[in-house]
Amino acid sequence: MQAVKYGIDLGTTNSLIAKFDNGQITVFKNPNGHKETLPSVVAFRNNRIIIGDKARELLQKDSVHVFGGFKRKMGTDEKYYVVSLDENVSPIQLSSYVLKELQNFIQSGEICKAAVITIPASFNTVQSSATKKAGEEAGLETVYLLQEPIAASLAYFNNSTEQINESGSWLVYDLGGGTFDVALVNINNGELKIADHEGNNFLGGMDFDQAIVEKLIIPKIIEQTGFEALADEIKVKYGKHEKLYYLLLYIAEEAKKNLSHQPETDIEFSAEIDFKNYDFYFSINRKDFDEIIAPYIQDTINFIQQIVARNNVASNAIQQIILVGGSTYIPYVREELCKQTGIAVNTTIDPTTAVAVGAAYYAANKYYEPKDSGIYVSNDGQIIAYNQDEELDFNPYSSTKVITSYNKTTHDMEEVLIVRIDGYAENLHYRITRNDGGYDSGMVKAATKFTEFLPLQKKVANQFVMKFFTEKNIEIVSLLQQIEITNGLFSIDGQPLPKDICIEIDDTENKTTKLQAVFERNSILPQKKNIYREISRTITKGSAENIVINILEGDRNARAISNLPIGVIEINGKDLTSDLLKGSDIEIQMYISESRELTVEVLLVMTNQKFKNVFSISESTINIARLKEQYQFLETELNNAVREMQFNENDIWQIQTEALLHNLQVHKADIEKIKPTDNSDKKYYIAETIRNISQEFDKIGGNDRLNSLQKEYFDLKDYTEEIIKSIDHNKETLLKRYTALQRNEVMVLKVKNPSIIKNYTQQLNELAWDILYNTNSFLIGKFFEFKEYDASQFKNYNAVKILFTQAEKALEKESFAEFRDQVHTIARLRNIPKENYNNTNFKGTGIG
Amino acid sequence: MIKTLINQIFEIENKLKQENLDEKFERNFNRIKQAFEDEGYTYHNPIGEKYNETRTDCEASISGNLGSNLKIVQVIKPIIHKLVNGNATIVQKGIVIVENI
Numbered sequence: 001m002q003a004v005k006y007g008i009d010l011g012t013t014n015s016l017i018a019k020f021d022n023g024q025i026t027v028f029k030n031p032n033g034h035k036e037t038l039p040s041v042v043a044f045r046n047n048r049i050i051i052g053d054k055a056r057e058l059l060q061k062d063s064v065h066v067f068g069g070f071k072r073k074m075g076t077d078e079k080y081y082v083v084s085l086d087e088n089v090s091p092i093q094l095s096s097y098v099l100k101e102l103q104n105f106i107q108s109g110e111i112c113k114a115a116v117i118t119i120p121a122s123f124n125t126v127q128s129s130a131t132k133k134a135g136e137e138a139g140l141e142t143v144y145l146l147q148e149p150i151a152a153s154l155a156y157f158n159n160s161t162e163q164i165n166e167s168g169s170w171l172v173y174d175l176g177g178g179t180f181d182v183a184l185v186n187i188n189n190g191e192l193k194i195a196d197h198e199g200n201n202f203l204g205g206m207d208f209d210q211a212i213v214e215k216l217i218i219p220k221i222i223e224q225t226g227f228e229a230l231a232d233e234i235k236v237k238y239g240k241h242e243k244l245y246y247l248l249l250y251i252a253e254e255a256k257k258n259l260s261h262q263p264e265t266d267i268e269f270s271a272e273i274d275f276k277n278y279d280f281y282f283s284i285n286r287k288d289f290d291e292i293i294a295p296y297i298q299d300t301i302n303f304i305q306q307i308v309a310r311n312n313v314a315s316n317a318i319q320q321i322i323l324v325g326g327s328t329y330i331p332y333v334r335e336e337l338c339k340q341t342g343i344a345v346n347t348t349i350d351p352t353t354a355v356a357v358g359a360a361y362y363a364a365n366k367y368y369e370p371k372d373s374g375i376y377v378s379n380d381g382q383i384i385a386y387n388q389d390e391e392l393d394f395n396p397y398s399s400t401k402v403i404t405s406y407n408k409t410t411h412d413m414e415e416v417l418i419v420r421i422d423g424y425a426e427n428l429h430y431r432i433t434r435n436d437g438g439y440d441s442g443m444v445k446a447a448t449k450f451t452e453f454l455p456l457q458k459k460v461a462n463q464f465v466m467k468f469f470t471e472k473n474i475e476i477v478s479l480l481q482q483i484e485i486t487n488g489l490f491s492i493d494g495q496p497l498p499k500d501i502c503i504e505i506d507d508t509e510n511k512t513t514k515l516q517a518v519f520e521r522n523s524i525l526p527q528k529k530n531i532y533r534e535i536s537r538t539i540t541k542g543s544a545e546n547i548v549i550n551i552l553e554g555d556r557n558a559r560a561i562s563n564l565p566i567g568v569i570e571i572n573g574k575d576l577t578s579d580l581l582k583g584s585d586i587e588i589q590m591y592i593s594e595s596r597e598l599t600v601e602v603l604l605v606m607t608n609q610k611f612k613n614v615f616s617i618s619e620s621t622i623n624i625a626r627l628k629e630q631y632q633f634l635e636t637e638l639n640n641a642v643r644e645m646q647f648n649e650n651d652i653w654q655i656q657t658e659a660l661l662h663n664l665q666v667h668k669a670d671i672e673k674i675k676p677t678d679n680s681d682k683k684y685y686i687a688e689t690i691r692n693i694s695q696e697f698d699k700i701g702g703n704d705r706l707n708s709l710q711k712e713y714f715d716l717k718d719y720t721e722e723i724i725k726s727i728d729h730n731k732e733t734l735l736k737r738y739t740a741l742q743r744n745e746v747m748v749l750k751v752k753n754p755s756i757i758k759n760y761t762q763q764l765n766e767l768a769w770d771i772l773y774n775t776n777s778f779l780i781g782k783f784f785e786f787k788e789y790d791a792s793q794f795k796n797y798n799a800v801k802i803l804f805t806q807a808e809k810a811l812e813k814e815s816f817a818e819f820r821d822q823v824h825t826i827a828r829l830r831n832i833p834k835e836n837y838n839n840t841n842f843k844g845t846g847i848g
Numbered sequence: 849m850i851k852t853l854i855n856q857i858f859e860i861e862n863k864l865k866q867e868n869l870d871e872k873f874e875r876n877f878n879r880i881k882q883a884f885e886d887e888g889y890t891y892h893n894p895i896g897e898k899y900n901e902t903r904t905d906c907e908a909s910i911s912g913n914l915g916s917n918l919k920i921v922q923v924i925k926p927i928i929h930k931l932v933n934g935n936a937t938i939v940q941k942g943i944v945i946v947e948n949i
Contacts, residue, residue, distance in 0.1 A: 032904045034939075045901055054901045061914040238912060243922060243945050246909035250924055250943060270866065277866065436929060437938040438905030455903070460936060530882055587879065603875070 001367040004144060006115040007151070007359025008102060010095060010131065012071040012201065013178040015040050016356035017102040017112075020364035027353045028105035032437050036353060038105070041068040042097045044082045048442035051101040069178075070094045072201055074134075075127035092134045099138035100443075100473040111474065113370060114142035116363040118151045118355050121183045121197035139472035142368035148174065149183035150192050151358030152324045155349045158361045168319045169195070171304060171343065174355075175333065176325035178204040180300055184307050184318075196311050198303040203296060205256070205327040211292045212252035213245070216284050217267065224280060225273050244271050259286050260329045290332040297333055301340050308341075320346045324354045396424045397476050402468070409486045410456070417452045417483065419466075427471040432483075435463040443469070459488040488524075495594065496522045503588065504550040504560045504626075506536045506844035512633060512759075513844050515563070517556035518590050525596065531588040535604075536848030539580040543573030547580075547846030548623050549588060549602060551615070559755055561630045562694040565687065567598055567615035568623045577607050586847060622683045624676045627690070629843060631671050634694055635664060637755070641697070653701045660693050660700075698754055709757045710749065716761060720768045729774040729820055737767055776816050779823045783807055786826050794829050803829075851928055851940050854884060854891050858926045888931040892942075895923050899946040906942035915948030 009016045014037040018027045027036045030052065043055035043066040050058075058066045067080050070091040079088035103112045119131050128145055135143035149172035167188050174181040181199035185192055218231050234241045234248075251269055258265035264285040271278055308315060321343050327333065328351045338345045349357070400423035407415055421428070425448050432441040432452060439455055446468065456462045461484055468479040502515035519527045539545045548570050554563030584606035591599040602611040638661040645654035667686050674683055701708075720738065727734055741764060748760045772778040787804060791797035807822035857880055864870040870877075884890065899908060899918040905927050906920070920942075928940035 043901065048901070050901050053907065054904065057908050057910060058901060058914065061910045243911040243947070246911060246945050247922065247924060250909070270863065279863075433904075436905075436936045438927070439902055440904045441902055457936070463935075530878055532879060532882060587875070 002114075002370055004114040004116060004142065004363040004366040004368055005360070006112045007146075007356050007361070007363045008099065008115050008117045008135075009148070009151070009353075009356035009359060010071065010098065010117050010119075010134075011040055011176065011179075011355075012069060013040060013176055013204070014038060015098050015102055016353060017105050017115075018353065018356040018360040019106075020360040025357050025360050027356060028102075028107075030105055031107055032433060032440050034437075038098065038102055039068070040071060040095075040098050041066065042070075042094050043067075044084045045442075047084055048444050049097060050442040051097050054440070054442070067094055074130040075124065092130050092137065095131065095134035096137035099135060099140070103138065103473060113140060114144075114363075114366075114368040115140055116144040116146050116359040116366060118146050118148045118359050120181060120199070121147050121149050121194045122181070122199060123147075139474060141371050144363070144366050146359055146362050147183075147194055148172075148181070148324075148355050149185050149194055149197070151355045151362065152322055152349070153185055153187075153192055153358065154361045155354040155358035156322050156346065158358075159349050169313060169317060170319050170346075171307075171321045172324060173300070173304070173321050173328065173337065174324040175300060175327040176204050177327070178202070178206055180204060180303075180325075182300065182303050182307060184311055184313070196307050198307055200299065200303070203299065204325075207296055208256055208293050208327065208330075209249055209252040211296075212255060212284070212289065213248045215292045216288055217248050217252065220267075220282050221271075221273065221278075221280060225276070225278055227274050230273065241273075244273070247271065255284060256289070256330070259284075259289050260331060286331065293330070293332060294336075297336050300333075301336060304337075304341060315342050318343050320344045322346050322349070322354075324349075324351050326352050396426070397428070397468075397470075397479065399423050400425060400428075400476075400479060402466075402479050402481055404466070404481055404483065406454075406483065406485060408484065411488055412456070413458070413487070414453045414455045415485050417454050417464075417466075419446075419450050419452070421446060421448050428476075429469045429471070430466055431469065432464055432466045435465065439464070454483070454485065456485060456487040461486045495525055497525065497527075497592075499553050500556040501566070501590075501592065501598075502552050502554070502556045502560075502563065503531060503590075503847070504548075504552060504845050505533060506846070506848045508536055508842075508844070508848060511842040513560050515552065515556050515558070515560055518551075519592060520556070525592060525594045528589070528591045531590065533586050533588070534848050535580055535582055535584050535586055535606075535846060536844065537846055538582045539571075539573050539576065539846065541573060541576045541579050545846075546570050546572045546625075547586075548626055549600065549847065550623060550626055550845055551590075551598065551600065555753075557756055558698070558753055559633075559694060561634055562691055562698070564691065565622055567600060567613065568626075569600055569602055569611055569613050570623060571602065571604070571611055575609070575611075576604075577609060580604060580606055622687050624674055624678070624683060625843070626845070627674075627683065627687055628671055631664070631667075631686075631690055634690060634697075635661070635668075638664065638693075638697060650701070653705065656700050657697065660697055664690070664693050701754070705754055706752055706757070709754055709761065713749075713757060713761045713764070716764050716768065720764060720771065723768065723771050723775065726777065727771055727774050728776045728816060731774075734767070734771055734774060737770075741767065773824065773827070774820065776820075779816075779820055780811070782827070783811070783819075783823050786823075786830075789830075793831055794826075795831055796829055800826055800829050850884065850887060850889055854889065854928055854940075855925055858891060858893070862923075889928060889939075890931075890936070891926040891928045893923055893926050894920050894942050894944065896920060899944070904941070905938055906944045908944050908946045911945050911947045913948055917949055918946045919949045920944045921947045921949075 005020050007018045007020070016027060016036055016038070018025050029036050030038060038052045039056040041052065041055040041059055043050040043058050043062070045058070045065055055066055056068065059068050064083060073091040074095065076091070079090055080094065081088050106112060115135065117131055117135050119128055123131070132143045132145060152172045152174070153170070169184060169186050172183045172185055179199065179201050180203040181197060183197040184195045186195045218234065222228055222230055230241065233239055234245050247269060251267060255265045255267060264283050266281070266283050268281045271280070308318070321337055321341065323334070323345065334345050334347065400421060403420045403422065405418040425446060428446040429443050430446045431443050432454065433439060436457065438457065441452060454462070454464060464483040466481040466483060468476045470476065497519055498521065500517050500521045501519040502517050504513050505516050507514045516531065518529055518531060535547065539547060548568060550560070550565060551567040552560060552563035553566045584604070587603040587605060589601040598615045600613050600615070638657055641657050642654055642661060645657060667689055670682065671686055674686070724735070724738060744760070748756055794800045803822050803826050807819055807826070810819040810822060857877070861870065861877060864873055894906060897920050899906065899920050910918070911921070922945040923942060925940065925943040927938060927942040929936040930939045
């Protein structure tokens with residue numbers, strides 16, 4: 001025996017499915033629409049069976065092929081003729097389609113084989129049996145029925161934290177989108193029973209939307225336009241104002257929702273009326289809305305009063321009114337119910353999902369005996385589900401093959417998919433969906449050969465899934481097809497970029513530069529992109545200061561110096577119409593044509609100046625100032641590396657690095673002498689040399705050096721994670737810095753570039769020091785260490801002595817924040833030997 | 849919150865188009881779109897595109913007679929995609945009015 005677990009609210013307007021699992025209820029969402037509700041509408045269009053939202057869109061316009069409201073006809077002999085099937089379908093069959101579609105909401109792969117389905121309190125035995133049959137036709141082996149008011153009561157029971165009386169009465173008031181029901185529920189020693197019920201099948205939230213349009217919005221339009229005829233003309237089906245009517249209905253529904261949680265809402269729209277364009281802007285308030293819905297709500301209250309009178313129940317004997325249905329969110333409904341009946345209104349349960357949730361709670365305690373499961377497990381562990389048919393004692397689709405044919409790349413906005421089915425294909429249905437949720441073929445009966453036109457999104461890899469089902473909606477997992485069609489990205493028409501194209505931007509924190517990829521390697525030409533950055537230092541009008549837009553080709557993860565400069569735009573202080581302040585915006589638009597001609601347009605937003613340049617990638621462009629700075633960076637980096645390798649006794653690497661340093665320094669005199677006006681080829685030669693040396697340096701040590709740097713990084717990471725636990729000051733800021741740093745970890749390690757890993761480790765190292773200098777135990781240790789130093793180790797020992805006394809006092813008082821500040825100041829007053837190269841003169845590109 | 853911002857930007861864009869002022873603000877809109885893209889959001893105006901019942905990226909009201917050549921003639925809200933783990937997913941369906949052309 002197994003618990004049923006699934007609860008289904010098979011509604012007149014909307015349906016839902018929920019599941020009880022480990023004490024929790026999950027209300028499933030439509031995978032193609034983010035909504036929990038599925039409109040109970042079925043459309044048969046061009047051999048497709050469409051269920052839900054898309055079918056509802058067609059309901060008013062295609063009564064021949066689209067059917068809704070069939071729940072009201074359950075248990076009758078009414079039939080609906082379906083042209084595409086050339087047969088009559090019953091309300092039972094239509095309900096079974098809705099039930100099948102609800103089962104598709106379950107995306108976990110689990111198959112719903114038994115469920116509790118809710119029915120209105122008014123359903124007689126024939127109608128109830130018809131609902132059960134619909135469940136069976138939808139592939140459910142076992143179906144339990146539960147009355148909707150009881151389901152709502154169960155949802156309330158299980159949600160309530162208060163003590164609930166074992167005996168008494170309450171009302172379940174269900175006001176949905178299109179129907180209204182009210183039921184008197186008696187509870188006797190914990191047993192729930194419906195004593196009486198009333199309802200109106202044509203009263204609900206949609207009536208309120210129409211009332212807003214007719215009574216609140218149209219009068220405002222007439223007031224502004226003077227177009228009196230609109231009041232009548234807008235109601236004409238297929239009339240000239242139909243588009244406007246749908247717009248207003250949408251606005252009305254939004255306004256209704258807003259008024260449920262705010263006293264007033266703005267209405268704003270533009271429309272063409274009588275060949276003139278108008279803008280409308282006005283407010284409607286809750287009072288106006290309450291007045292127009294009052295007659296409808298009064299009708300529902302009259303029903304309550306009838307029930308109460310008919311059953312001789314005093315209002316004060318009814319403990320509460322439980323609200324169900326989306327329209328009960330309206331404050332006026334709640335207020336009037338309470339005011340006119342004098343009964344407490346219970347709003348503790350979600351009125352939209354209450355019935356499905358209650359059914360799921362009920363299902364948790366209902367059991368069924370699964371039939372031959374029909375679940376086959378293939379050799380690779382994949383579940384092949386098949387519900388065995390009486391005539392078939394084996395899986396007839398086990399040797400069926402699906403062969404698909406389509407263009408994997410295209411420039412078109414739709415692509416034809418050709419499908420052939422080899423082997424047994426009887427009673428097979430397929431459904432294709434696009435993974436972003438933008439396309440759903442609906443359920444279509446499969447022929448042995450068929451085609452589908454798949455709509456595509458621009459410039460992305462469009463992924464589709466084609467699933468196959470038996471007639472009873474059991475998926476044949478072994479036939480599943482994944483289809484990927486790329487639009488516009490790869491094509492024989494365009495050539496791919498062989499390397500990344502980047503711009504060089506400042507990394508002011510580390511006083512260096514880094515690259516930002518503009519066009520990635522393998523992008524198909526032509527390409528266009530806008531880059532938005534800020535100016536990283538103020539450039540005064542008329543000064544010799546400049547910003548440099550340096551465009552490079554190579555690897556975006558390498559240092560700028562390793563890449564080939566292909567274009568440069570210099571904007572000088574003399575070019576500016578006013579000062580350009582640090583932090584102001586710079587917009588760089590880059591276009592690279594199919595013939596790899598690069599056009600760069602720069603806009604300085606603050607001065608509103610545009611600079612444009614066209615480069616051919618066959619010639620590289622070099623900025624002398626940047627070249628000099630890059631030379632210095634590399635020289636410093638190589639010097640530091642030699643020292644470090646010496647310390648770590650990596651003799652071979654040291655010798656190789658020293659050789660590179662020597663090769664670099666050969667050009668030192670030349671680079672110092674070269675002028676920006678130099679027209680010779682020398683600058684290209686030096687740039688090329690620097691680039692080669694930079695690339696060669698990264699290769700030194702190969703994988704051993706990479707592994708050693710990675711180990712160094714991971715050791716430091718472990719240490720940082722250990723010390724981070726005991727931070728005493730600035731905890732939030734430092735944790736944020738750590739998280740931000742960690743975000744790049746995968747990318748940095750993937751690059752396998754020693755310089756990048758080293759730079760990254762250095763950043764983590766700086767953070768580790770900052771953590772230590774914000775940890776009391778470390779600060780105390782450091783303080784006593786400083787006290788041991790002699791005067792020569794500090795810049796101003798007299799000041800340091802005063803600080804020692806103040807820090808001691810702060811420590812005695814356990815005033816740790818003050819103590820930390822004193823230790824920080826002492827640390828800053830230490831005499832620290834200067835680095836070989838001081839980056840304080842860092843100029844960079846001027847783009848941050 | 850971002851969806852609300854996108855819907856407002858979309859409305860402003862449309863109003864400026866009606867007044868033929870959109871070109872003047874093109875750069876600003878591109879900048880805003882880029883900022884949304886950086887956050888993983890893109891939006892699309894499907895005006896003029898073909899429509900049929902397999903399009904689940906829009907919620908449509910059908911104006912006039914239902915025919916086989918439906919086109920989107922009015923867009924009340926745009927389609928919004930969000931990039932989640934490298935895959936674009938629709939987070940807001942377009943709200944549209946379609947007509948048989």
